[in-house]
Amino acid sequence: MQYRQRAESRVKSLTFGALITFSALATGFSTTTAQAAAVKEYGKPGEPIELVIGYQPYYTESWSGVIMRDKKFYEKYLPKGSNVSFQVGLQGAIIVNGMLAGKVDVGYVGDMPGIVSTSHPDVRDIRLVSVLGLGYDQCNVFLVRTDAPKFGSAEEALKWLDGKTVAVPKGSCTDRFAQAVFKAKGLKPSEYLNQSIEVITSGFRAKKLDAAVIWEPTASRLIQEGLARKVATGASVNELDGGFMVMPQALIEQRPDIVKGWLQAELDAELFFADPKNAMEIAKMAVGQTTGFQEKSLWASAFGTTPKAEGGTDVRINLAYGFTPEALDLIKKASTFLVEIKSIPTEIRPEAVQPQFTADILKARGLTAPIGQVKAQPDSAYAGN
Amino acid sequence: MSTQPLYTRAPMPIAGTSTQANREGGVRIIDVVKMYGTQDTGVLAVDHCTFDVPAGEITVVVGPSGCGKTTLLNAIAGFHSLSSGSIYLDNEMLCGPGKLKAEPGPDRIVVFQNGALFPWKTNIENVAFGPIMQGYMTRKEAFEKARGMMADAGLHGIESNFPGEISSGVRRRVEIVRALMTDPKILLLDEPYRALDSLTKSVMHEALLEIFYKNRVTIFFITHDLEEAIFLGHRLVIMTTRPCKPKKILDIDIPHPRDYSVLTTKRFREFMEETAAAVHEEATKAFAAGEKER
């Protein structure tokens, strides 16, 4: 039929045309693109540098970053003329995505996002360079709705979670902790939801959630606002959580001077954090860098006391700074678990942990890891209103 | 308002007195004025228009575009209100002082310029629409009657088609059959053949006359085509440009039944001569005034 012939010739001419266009595009592109995947250039040692710091004022364990931003300890150690900008990340995963995209140079993240960030070397090689802190109730906080029954012990509370609706922000340190506890205790929630902090807050408010696992300071805020109760923490199950500083390998290779400088400043910041006299000042800094939080909640997230039955601890944050055996153990356990739940394809690469910088600095200053502790203070120590 | 007699035949008897006016379908338009908008800023469409549409006859209204003839038709049909004046149908007041807008109803059915067959109903559903809506026939009965009427009009075979599948000329014929289903007193045709080509038009004219001869329904026909007007009409009303008013009223005494051979008769030519000048004069005025079709 005449139409069929016309159609066939039309297809032929179109395919031909497509091939021509395609080859044209191909040659065009191949001539214009010289470089391959851009590895970021950080300049030569000694030159001033532009750094983007991704940090989390909404994550108490990493508040050395908050202190760093306020006190600017890094100005002493970085070359003159360097420019440091701080970007707030609401979740570790956001900072990790930023680092993988090459937009963030130093990250203050929790254990799960930290390990995950090292597992994409084909995109960008990222390494752990310092331990911000270890704790039993910074990430690992189980909250339940206020009208849940009163539990005699943390064990009882955890058992109650079986068959309930639990929410976490997936991909965060709380996700790992929650899943690890469920596995260890043989618990199975009826729903395990991935919700952001705001959605969890609304969920508690609307009495839709039975429980959530949330990190500080949001955990303290929910408690302060009467939306939830703390019933168990990592202390109840002897499960540590940790915060880590991550940097891209490109920065480490090209500018070890910057890495050293920043880590010197980090040490200063952690020492500042460890001093109990600074508690109110730190709380005030946190207020200035967050919105929607009361000073009391922020203070309580780092320095507040919780009854032992609810999982309270004396040492709120163990400021390791360097890679202590505890830290290394946490990294290994966490990594294995993440492979199991298919968050990362393989165990963490051995070279992803870079302890030598912190080790060198500690030696030079005559200190050992852990360099200090953030201890719980009685409520009376709070000097605000 | 002129006092000169406008017609070539004796004037219609006054309402309520004589026989001719009482026959079904006669419309009397008395001193109708239609103004759109306010006194100062409005547009006068119809200016003291008075004439009769005799029952059982085809009255054709000719005038330039936009002169207001559609307004008159809409007033009779009940789509527009009057500003003043009155319109009577068979000695009953359709609209007038105290009731400026008539109700649309099945006794006065309009066939629209661009066709208004419902495209989502089949032809037979369209034709049977009137009686079914009014509820005086069941669906089955209405379909029976519709089939019969369509066959009478030579439209057998396309009942299950949709209007979109048939040509515009055939559509127009179906629409007229639909109009006739409800036994209307008067059929109001608003330039129905305007959008058709002249070949189709000639077929349409003969079809319309055929329908007329069968049903003897009063027809009020608006057009701007003089030849069509003379061919179809018993009575011809030539309107001035806006605001419209009868300029000249003629009785076409070419005998019925007519067919297209009539076009070449001497009498036809005489009528054309008589009226062409008047029509052309108004058309020139309208053109100068830059009329747009309402």
Added chain:
Amino acid sequence: MIARDSPEPDWARGYYRAQNKLKIKSHAMSETELTHSRVIASARENTGGHVSTLALTTHRVLQWLQSPRPYLMFIGFSLFLGFWYLAVEVWKLPRFAEMPGLTAVVSEWLSKNPTYGLSIFMEEYYLHIWVSTRRIAIAFFLATAIGVPLGLFLGWSRRFKQYVFPVFELLRPVPPLAWVPLAIVMFHGSETPVIFLTFLASFYATALNTMLGVESIDVSYIRAASCLGAKRWQVFRHIIVPGALPFIFTGLQISVGVAWFSLVAGEMVSGQYGLGYVINTSYTMVRYPTIIIGMVTLGIVGYVTSAAIRLLGDYMMQWRTRELALGGDR
């Protein structure tokens, strides 16, 4: 009369073939339109009315397969995928180098043991698709059930429009994301807020298009119906509703597309299953290939739902399909 020289619409060609298959005594093409129309009508009568509509659809599909269109579609996709592959994996263009490559995504998607847990062999994958589709179906159904009547009344009654339309228009620009907190608080359970968020944009698209559909109906139809003695509610049922259908179906196609958009926002609230959840979670879990898998799946399922609506519309508005197929011959 259909001129033989003009390109024959697909529909007509398929239909003639159907006619021959049904062994109708077809007249030779005679001069008048009337005869042609009679031929079509008699074919329909011989096959018992609407059966020919299905035959029509089948033939249109066969016709489509025999036309060059599927192959052009194939070429289009190949170009797109080819560019993706080359840009990311071969040439490593500056902005593309860090994206997940075509091979990475495809191997993950088709793998029996996927690295990040989602592939076509995983049951979970189909569960996500099912959950999302179910949510879309419910939200879309509600949006249609509420939006179409509302739109019809907005177009039909001026008084109603004066009361309702300003509020309607004020709330319309608010995106689903902004409703998230209110949705969580207002609605019971965790499924209902998601459906509400998905329903919103869908509802607005449907209602607005329906209203415009009513307003677009030529006033002559309404006048003709009044002349023929139809009362106001009869005009509504026989003229307004069918007359607005083309616009309504345009609105429905838009509405289902917008529903899919909103689903991703809505599933942030739900947190457990669904394609939107897959995309959201893959971001925080830094599973880049899975994000792409989620997006592609969403695109495919969304396309299928849209096409289904289009087909339904074509079926319900046979009068329009045939009219368009005949080249809108007036």
